[in-house]
Amino acid sequence: xxxxxxxxxxxxxxxxxxxxxxxxxxxxxxxxxxxxxxxxxxxxxxxxxxxxxxxxxxxxxxxxxxxxxxxxxxxxxxxxxxxxxxxxxxxxxxxxxxxxxxxxxxxxxxxxxxxxxxxxxxxxxxxxxxxxxxxxxxxxxxxxxxxxxxxxxxxxxxxxxxxxxxxxxxxxxxxxxxxxxxxxxxxxxxxxxxxxxxxxxxxxxxxxxxxxxxxxxxxxxxxxxxxxxxxxxxxxxxxxxxxxxxxxxxxxxxxxxxxxxxxxxxxxxxxxxxxxxxxxxxxxxxxxxxxxxxxxxxxxxxxxxxxxxxxxxxxxxxxxxxxxxxxxxxxxxxxxxxxxxxxxx
Amino acid sequence: xxxxxxxxxxxxxxxxxxxxxxxxxxxxxxxxxxxxxxxxxxxxxxxxxxxxxxxxxxxxxxxxxxxxxxxxxxxxxxxxxxxxxxxxxxxxxxxxxxxxxxxxxxxxxxxxxxxxxxxxxxxxxxxxxxxxxxxxxxxxxxxxxxxxxxxxxxxxxxxxxxxxxxxxxxxxxxxxxxxxxxxxxxxxxxxxxxxxxxxxxxxxxxxxxxxxxxxxxxxxxxxxxxxxxxxxxxxxxxxxxxxxxxxxxxxxxxxxxxxxxxxxxxxxxxxxxxxxxxxxxxxxxxxxxxxxxxxxxxxxx
Numbered sequence: 001x002x003x004x005x006x007x008x009x010x011x012x013x014x015x016x017x018x019x020x021x022x023x024x025x026x027x028x029x030x031x032x033x034x035x036x037x038x039x040x041x042x043x044x045x046x047x048x049x050x051x052x053x054x055x056x057x058x059x060x061x062x063x064x065x066x067x068x069x070x071x072x073x074x075x076x077x078x079x080x081x082x083x084x085x086x087x088x089x090x091x092x093x094x095x096x097x098x099x100x101x102x103x104x105x106x107x108x109x110x111x112x113x114x115x116x117x118x119x120x121x122x123x124x125x126x127x128x129x130x131x132x133x134x135x136x137x138x139x140x141x142x143x144x145x146x147x148x149x150x151x152x153x154x155x156x157x158x159x160x161x162x163x164x165x166x167x168x169x170x171x172x173x174x175x176x177x178x179x180x181x182x183x184x185x186x187x188x189x190x191x192x193x194x195x196x197x198x199x200x201x202x203x204x205x206x207x208x209x210x211x212x213x214x215x216x217x218x219x220x221x222x223x224x225x226x227x228x229x230x231x232x233x234x235x236x237x238x239x240x241x242x243x244x245x246x247x248x249x250x251x252x253x254x255x256x257x258x259x260x261x262x263x264x265x266x267x268x269x270x271x272x273x274x275x276x277x278x279x280x281x282x283x284x285x286x287x288x289x290x291x292x293x294x295x296x297x298x299x300x301x302x303x304x305x306x307x308x309x310x311x312x313x314x315x316x317x318x319x320x321x322x323x324x325x326x327x328x329x330x331x332x333x334x335x336x337x338x339x340x341x342x343x344x345x
Numbered sequence: 346x347x348x349x350x351x352x353x354x355x356x357x358x359x360x361x362x363x364x365x366x367x368x369x370x371x372x373x374x375x376x377x378x379x380x381x382x383x384x385x386x387x388x389x390x391x392x393x394x395x396x397x398x399x400x401x402x403x404x405x406x407x408x409x410x411x412x413x414x415x416x417x418x419x420x421x422x423x424x425x426x427x428x429x430x431x432x433x434x435x436x437x438x439x440x441x442x443x444x445x446x447x448x449x450x451x452x453x454x455x456x457x458x459x460x461x462x463x464x465x466x467x468x469x470x471x472x473x474x475x476x477x478x479x480x481x482x483x484x485x486x487x488x489x490x491x492x493x494x495x496x497x498x499x500x501x502x503x504x505x506x507x508x509x510x511x512x513x514x515x516x517x518x519x520x521x522x523x524x525x526x527x528x529x530x531x532x533x534x535x536x537x538x539x540x541x542x543x544x545x546x547x548x549x550x551x552x553x554x555x556x557x558x559x560x561x562x563x564x565x566x567x568x569x570x571x572x573x574x575x576x577x578x579x580x581x582x583x584x585x586x587x588x589x590x591x592x593x594x595x596x597x598x599x600x601x602x603x604x605x606x607x608x609x610x611x612x613x614x615x616x617x618x619x620x621x622x623x624x625x626x627x628x629x630x631x632x633x634x635x636x637x638x639x640x641x642x643x644x645x646x
Binding site (some may be wrong): 035038039042046047050051115149158159161162163164165167168171173174178179189246276278279280282283287288290291301302305306308310313316317320321324325330 | 380440477481483484485487488489490492493494496497498569570573576577580581582583595598599604605607611612613615616620621624627628646
């Protein structure tokens with residue numbers, strides 16, 4: 001029965017398959033665009049509708065006449081009906097115009113562009129390290145589950161998971177940045193570069209790397225735990241499968257059974273979860289950048305909420321939420337490329 | 346007859362037996378027991394704080410100790426930047442973390458359960474729309490949204506609870522939906538429908554009681570993440586400025602330079618407080634999950 005039904009499956013024309021894939025990619029991208037639109041709606045509701053009259057917020061405390069308020073409202077288009085305001089907002093957004101920051105008196109888009117790459121450097125480096133560490137430790141823990149390594153790594157992960165990121169950052173800052181007692185501080189505690197770096201590419205790279213150590217360690221410590229737990233449980237689910245018994249019966253070494261058979265299968269669900277948890281990385285970036293004054297989007301968010309500088313906060317909200325959504329669409333597509341079962345069906 | 350065999354009495358005796366059985370399974374989890382014991386102690390201390398300690402020590406104008414003193418006989422955990430006892434602040438901070446953690450988790454779980462049950466029970470377009478909405482919020486970075494909400498609303502206890510509650514429900518919704526779908530395939534639901542039970546009857550009498558144990562386990566885990574979220578928001582300065590909280594203590598430790606001055610006694614207690622409470626809730630939640638989700642009992646830990 002299966003033989004019969006599989007035969008035509010194999011000779012199915014290539015065109016049909018690629019059409020199917022195109023439709024799938026289209027659906028995913030369409031869904032992602034809807035999500036991005038919802039982010040824009042949310043940004044508008046949160047920062048234009050919920051706080052009440054923005055003109056009043058702008059002139060907080062200052063004595064202004066009714067005419068001045070009206071003039072201000074007219075200048076910012078606040079006297080228009082709400083749907084018109086939203087339309088204007090959307091058109092501006094599509095043109096990359098996110099308004100002007102109150103505190104910096106500069107375009108929000110410009111500020112975000114400046115702070116974008118430091119955040120990518122910090123979150124990128126820490127995510128890569130955390131994923132590698134988490135996957136490696138999760139694999140080891142699951143393969144000998146119940147063993148010393150498993151119990152130790154699971155409880156360390158659980159403890160780090162219970163600790164607020166910013167507190168861990170403050171501890172590291174005090175212990176390794178400022179120094180305790182006779183011990184001197186080993187790493188710089190704030191910013192991304194020292195003012196007195198000699199010119200040249202190599203010293204500058206080394207200086208940035210030196211500044212990166214503490215924020216990066218903090219983020220890795222908090223984030224790797226979830227990858228460990230996900231990989232561990234995902235591999236544990238594969239452990240009882242028949243194909244592993246088959247692989248062992250073929251005479252494969254235990255190491256090869258793990259690397260070639262079990263881990264690739266366990267990796268698939270893990271990949272999606274890694275991207276699904278990216279929101280947590282962003283959350284970590286906000287507090288870590290605040291603690292270490294790392295000049296990225298997280299610190300910009302903190303500066304914006306202190307004002308509060310609503311246009312700036314709206315900008316960082318849209319960019320942070322938008323990039324997490326874009327990453328998730330990419331992950332979804334990657335999953336379909338990676339998993340032959342999903343690809344074939 | 347000693348035991349009247351009314352349906353209600355039978356139901357209650359069955360519930361009692363289930364509870365006893367659950368406790369028997371729960372007891373086997375050592376982590377769960379440790380977490381429960383710690384929570385009992387911490388909650389008791391937090392509730393009794395006004396009785397056991399003098400709350401006036403929290404008032405900056407009423408203290409006479411020197412600022413940022415290391416631990417000594419009179420102040421076991423030293424003093425903060427305005428001379429208040431760190432021990433007293435940490436003790437009172439526990440109240441804030443627990444209250445907000447529990448309230449926010451309750452709000453989040455209620456939203457999640459309603460969305461999850463409705464999505465699973467009604468199916469069709471309702472389900473598609475609700476799950477699409479849930480997935481959107483699941484992907485959205487919760488902290489970023491919580492920051493936005495607490496910035497635009499007036500600062501206060503209610504705002505933090507709202508900000509955490511409305512950003513942390515999607516996981517619960519997904520979990521409850523999956524559980525409801527399994528429950529709804531059982532014959533007794535079909536029977537109830539065949540006997541003319543409306544949506545309200547089926548959901549209220551059959552679906553919810555079957556889903557609630559799992560919801561209870563999730564709530565415990567949600568409290569843990571809500572407490573972390575609360576401390577993070579307070580640390581960023583979005584908390585209730587009129588109350589002591591662990592996150593706010595850490596914020597003033599950073600802002601007043603206590604960290605760079607090496608005041609470890611000011612930095613360690615609030616953070617350890619958060620870590621212990623969160624860990625206790627996590628341990629309890631994991632133990633409860635094992636109790637209510639038999640699939641987890643076999644494999645795994």
